[in-house]
Amino acid sequence: MTESLPAVGRTAVGVAALRALESRRPDRLFDDPYATAFYEAGRSVLPEPGDGTRDGLGPLFAAQVAIRTRFYDDYLLDAGCAQVVLLAAGLDARAFRLAWPPGVRLFELDLPEVLAFKDQVLTGQGAQPSCERVVVPADLREDWASALRDAGFDPGVPTAWLAEGLLVYLSAEDAGKLLTTVSELSAPGSRVSFEHRPTDTADGLLARARATPTGERVTRLWLGGLGGRAPEWLRDHGWRPTTHTRAELAEGYGRPAREDQTAGGFVTAVR
Numbered sequence: 670m671t672e673s674l675p676a677v678g679r680t681a682v683g684v685a686a687l688r689a690l691e692s693r694r695p696d697r698l699f700d701d702p703y704a705t706a707f708y709e710a711g712r713s714v715l716p717e718p719g720d721g722t723r724d725g726l727g728p729l730f731a732a733q734v735a736i737r738t739r740f741y742d743d744y745l746l747d748a749g750c751a752q753v754v755l756l757a758a759g760l761d762a763r764a765f766r767l768a769w770p771p772g773v774r775l776f777e778l779d780l781p782e783v784l785a786f787k788d789q790v791l792t793g794q795g796a797q798p799s800c801e802r803v804v805v806p807a808d809l810r811e812d813w814a815s816a817l818r819d820a821g822f823d824p825g826v827p828t829a830w831l832a833e834g835l836l837v838y839l840s841a842e843d844a845g846k847l848l849t850t851v852s853e854l855s856a857p858g859s860r861v862s863f864e865h866r867p868t869d870t871a872d873g874l875l876a877r878a879r880a881t882p883t884g885e886r887v888t889r890l891w892l893g894g895l896g897g898r899a900p901e902w903l904r905d906h907g908w909r910p911t912t913h914t915r916a917e918l919a920e921g922y923g924r925p926a927r928e929d930q931t932a933g934g935f936v937t938a939v940r
């Protein structure tokens with residue numbers, strides 16, 4: 670099953686591995702009880718230990734995934750929206766592990782191969798969602814809005830949108846098209862959140878990532894999305910954005926603020 674995962678879909682297994690690591694910490698920022706099962710089922714697509722990533726970028730990515738997972742958990746629950754859409758849900762288990770209020774309908778979009786792999790693992794785990802979960806296989810560079818509507822999405826209802834770990838894998842044009850569609854489908858009171866990051870940053874993260882075989886394989890897939898322009902884009906398209914740096918969030922969660930967490934961060938916006 671893992672062989673059919675496209676390169677970009679394999680990155681979701683890497684994220685699940687990092688969520689499994691965080692879930693084992695006594696001071697964990699969240700507990701993802703399915704992350705280990707995803708990792709175990711998908712580990713054959715991950716690089717062997719010892720290619721240098723573990724010593725260099727591994728801890729950085731682990732710290733980033735821990736912070737972003739917790740940040741988006743809080744964002745989605747605090748949004749108070751009865752309709753939630755996870756764009757590029759990957760192996761995100763929020764539909765199963767968060768305490769949703771009654772009546773929440775949550776849509777998960779990702780590539781068909783990723784969602785098929787995910788559901789096979791979840792079925793094996795006997796996982797039961799804590800909300801109404803609707804899976805929508807779609808390529809987010811194409812007409813995903815029709816698939817979402819056909820699956821029961823109601824554009825008249827305020828929605829909490831999440832694009833976690835996605836935009837960097839899209840070109841600026843595709844990222845702009847995706848967010849334009851999100852804007853068109855968003856009733857007043859809707860929210861959106863995702864990471865933003867200038868493409869060229871002083872911390873040299875990109876150059877460091879490219880210096881390891883795994884990092885090179887992953888960064889080859891990074892097309893940049895909207896880069897650091899995301900907050901401005903949102904402001905120009907009818908949203909009220911707020912930005913949060915990783916360092917500021919790390920401090921709030923009692924984690925060391927690393928120098929390489931200062932560039933970019935997260936944006937949340939209200940329509």
Ligand SMILES: C[S@@+](CC[C@H](N)C(=O)[O-])C[C@H]1O[C@@H](n2cnc3c(N)ncnc32)[C@H](O)[C@@H]1O
Nearest residue numbers: 678680681684757758759779780808809833834
């Ligand atoms: C780094 S993973 C993040 C997954 C999940 N949001 C998380 O944080 O665990 C990137 C995800 O984006 C998805 N993705 C990338 N390009 C996509 C596209 N054009 N259409 C649908 N999904 C896409 C991949 O399949 C993968 O699941």
